[in-house]
Amino acid sequence: MKYMLESPKRIFIIALLLFLIFFIGFWMQKKEESAWNTTQALTIVPESLQDEDEHPNEELVPPENMESLPEKEIWVYVDVKGAVDKPGVYKVSENSRVQDVVKKAGGFTKEADQMQINLALKVWDQMLLYVPEQGEEIEIVSTPVISSQDSTDHRINVNTATLQELMTLNGIGEKKAEAIIKYREENGPFISVEELLNISGIGEGILSKIREDISL
Template sequence: MKPWQLVAFGLVLGLLAAAIILLVILRPIGQPIAILPAPTLSPIMVDVSGEVLNPGVYTLQPDSRVMEAVAAAGGLLDGADVSRVNLAGRVQDGDKVWIPAKGAAAGETTQLPSRSSNIAINLNTATAQELETLPGIGEVKASQIVAYREEHGLFMNLDDLLNVPGIGPELLEKIRPEITLSN
């Protein structure tokens, strides 16, 4: 071997020895990182009604979609109007999914609620006059609710009402016990 090769070999060997010594001497300091299992999410409960085989309350996995809620309720009836429902929409715990019947007008209702009774007003079928019977809802807000429904389709959950101009969280909470999305 040539002298420069011996020097290079010696340097590499010296660096390797120094690295091994440093690894042995400088052990990691501190607590090891604990890897915890992923949290399990609680199932959600969704009320499915309207044109489904078995209306009722169903337990679903978090991040479920409307179509999964409908499937849990036995599927759609022949009279279901799915063109007015976003089947790909996500449902949340406590949501009400209502599947309308074909031919039912957006403002059509089979039973007019009386404000002196415990019948909740259906946001998806109520007329502006019926909506005006709700506390804090006058002629203008009632018209805005109907206009929003006609422009955007049926309300999929009560929180969708927050998208209507003039309806804030406080007003929604005030009227929540008196409104529904199904008959």
């Protein structure tokens, strides 16, 4: 009789344990799924946000408000002589002043007569800047010479000619004229007409056609 009374009690305890085991297992499974979903949500970026990351400033900076590209700088060559530490030909911006060129030439020597030099003078291409020594008299130049070559010389100066002027030469089209200008900007003025042979597309044949029509 006692055994029969204890059997329902055992069955109840076993059923309770099975229920607890099932409940704990179900709870842990839900917890793992929740953690996985949270991780996925953190790593997946919505397409709308991805598009914004690819073009972060597309709407912040309207095209009409963007700064224009800087203009190409133009270079000129100035021949510096006299009482400076390093006389020579210097390549400077066309907006440079005499003081900038003197600085490039190493500055004045102790013997230089600075009173005869206009440091504020704006330079120009093929300018000759002569710095006298103390006691030496020179004519102070205040404006550039209008023409750098003899008015009777109708040859094209390859060191100063414009694109259009170079294109008037026999066999020199737009591309070759651009190449000539680019070469002198990167390497300085031509020292001899034969130096034109260093330019791609200009050979002995073309040089012989234009030799009499060009100058340095």
